[in-house]
Amino acid sequence: MRRLAWLALAVLIGLGAAAVTGVRIADATGSAPYLLATAALLAIGLYGSTYGIDVAAARQDRRLIVTAVTVGVVVKAAVIGAALALAWQDPLFLLLGIVVAQIDPLSVAALLGDDRLSPRARTVLAAWSSFDDPITVVLTVYAAAVATDALGLDHRGEQGVHVADGLAAYAVDLGLNLLFAGLVWLVWRFGVRDRPRWATALLALAAAVAVWQFLMLGLALVGLFLRPAWLERLLPRITQGALYAATVLLGLLLIGGIALPQGISLGVAAFAAQILVGWLLTRNMPPADRLHLAFAQQNGITAIILALRLEAQFAGVVAVVAPAILVTNLTHYAANHLLDRRTPA
Numbered sequence: 355m356r357r358l359a360w361l362a363l364a365v366l367i368g369l370g371a372a373a374v375t376g377v378r379i380a381d382a383t384g385s386a387p388y389l390l391a392t393a394a395l396l397a398i399g400l401y402g403s404t405y406g407i408d409v410a411a412a413r414q415d416r417r418l419i420v421t422a423v424t425v426g427v428v429v430k431a432a433v434i435g436a437a438l439a440l441a442w443q444d445p446l447f448l449l450l451g452i453v454v455a456q457i458d459p460l461s462v463a464a465l466l467g468d469d470r471l472s473p474r475a476r477t478v479l480a481a482w483s484s485f486d487d488p489i490t491v492v493l494t495v496y497a498a499a500v501a502t503d504a505l506g507l508d509h510r511g512e513q514g515v516h517v518a519d520g521l522a523a524y525a526v527d528l529g530l531n532l533l534f535a536g537l538v539w540l541v542w543r544f545g546v547r548d549r550p551r552w553a554t555a556l557l558a559l560a561a562a563v564a565v566w567q568f569l570m571l572g573l574a575l576v577g578l579f580l581r582p583a584w585l586e587r588l589l590p591r592i593t594q595g596a597l598y599a600a601t602v603l604l605g606l607l608l609i610g611g612i613a614l615p616q617g618i619s620l621g622v623a624a625f626a627a628q629i630l631v632g633w634l635l636t637r638n639m640p641p642a643d644r645l646h647l648a649f650a651q652q653n654g655i656t657a658i659i660l661a662l663r664l665e666a667q668f669a670g671v672v673a674v675v676a677p678a679i680l681v682t683n684l685t686h687y688a689a690n691h692l693l694d695r696r697t698p699a
Contacts, residue, residue: 357461358683364598365676368605379606383666392603392662393565395596396491399655400570401561402593403459403484404577405585411477418478422635423485430627431455431493438623442616446668449497453661453671454624454678456490457483458654460593461683470694475643478636479650487656488574492531494660495568496524498667534563534572542580554582597655604658604676607665613673620674621681625651625689649693652686653679 371377382388412419435451438444462483471479538560546552557580564573628651636644661675 358680358687361598361601362680364601365605365608368602369608370605371602372606372609377606378609379603380610380665380669383607383662389663389666390565392600392659393568393570395600396570396656396659396663397561397565397573398593398596399460399659400488400491400574401577402589402596403487404574405581405589407481407484407578408477409578411473412481415474415478415481418635419481419485422478422482422631423489426482426631426635427455427486427489427493430624430631431490433627433630434620434623438616438619441619446671447616447620449494449664449668450620450671450674450678451623452490452494452497453664453675454620454653454657454682455627456486456653456656457628457650458652458656459483459487460597460654461652461686462650470642471646472640472643475639475646478639479647482647483650485574488571490656491570491660492524492527494664496527498664499523528571530567531569531572531575534560534567534569535575538572538576539579550582550584553580554584556580557582593655597658600655600658600662603662604672607662607672608676610670611673612677613670614677616674617677618681620678621653622685624653624678624682625685627651645693646690649686649689651682653682 372379379388431452433451434455435448438447438451441447457479459480462479538556541556542553546556557576560576560580561573564570564576629648632648632650633644636647639647657675657679661672664671
C-alpha cells in the first residue's frame, strides 16, 4: 500500500509540473526522443522482470506457465476488451484490454515472501508475472498497428495497416526477437560466459539494440541467462527508478484530463479477468494457491509505459489507463486483505 501511495505522489508531481510550467508532453509523444525514452524504460522493466526467475524451478510447471503467458494473456485481453468495447461502444477498449492484461512483476516481488503461498505457487506467479509482460508488449504493438484499419479508430501519426499485413509483421517480429535472443545466447555461451566484464559489455550492447529496434521480447529472454552478478543488488533500484520516471511522465500527460468512469471499469475488468483465467488454469493446484493466483492481478510499469507509447497514436489512452491502474491495485489490496483474513496462515 505504501508503494501505491508513492506512485500516486509521482503522478501528482508530474501533474503539478505540467500545470505550473505549462509544458504539454502530449505534443511530443510522436517524437523520436519520447519513443526512445519510453522504449528504454520498458526495456529496464522487462529485463528486470526475468532476471530473477528461478529457471530450474520454473521448468517443473513449464506447461502451466507457458499456457498462462500465451493463452491466458490472450483470453484476459479478449474478455476485458470485448466486455468494455460493448459496454462503452468504443473499440479502443479492445486495445486497452491488452495494455492491462499483464501482472506487474515488481508488485509480485513484494508478495513472494508471503508464507500463505506455497513455494510452487511463488514460482508460478513469479514466472507468470515476468513473461506476460513481453507478450502483452508484442501484442499491443501489432494490435495498435492494425487497429486503425480493422476497427476504424481515430489516430494520429502513421497510417494503420491491414490485418493480414499486421499478422505477417507480428510473425516476422516474433522471429526477429527469437533470433536476437538466440544470437546473444550464442555469444554468451561460447564467448563471455566466464568473463564478467565482457558479459556486462554484451548486456549493454544487447540492451542498446533492443531499445533501438524495439526487440522487447528478445531482451526479456536475454534476462534468463545473461545475468551479471553485480546487477543483483542494483537492478531492483534501477527498475524502481524507471517505474517512478514513467509514473511522473504519466502525470505530465494527465494534464489533458482523466476519464474516470472508463478507467474504473477497465481496472475492475482487469481484476475480474484474472480471477477467471487464474482459477481455470490452476485447477491442479491446492485451493489456497488457486485463490491467491486468481487474486494476483496488479498493474505497474508495463501498463504505464504501454499507455505512454499508445498515447503517441491514440489520444486519451493515458486518461483511461492511469485511473485503471490505481483501481486494479486498490482492488488487489482489498481483495487479498479479505482473503488473508479468511485463510489460515
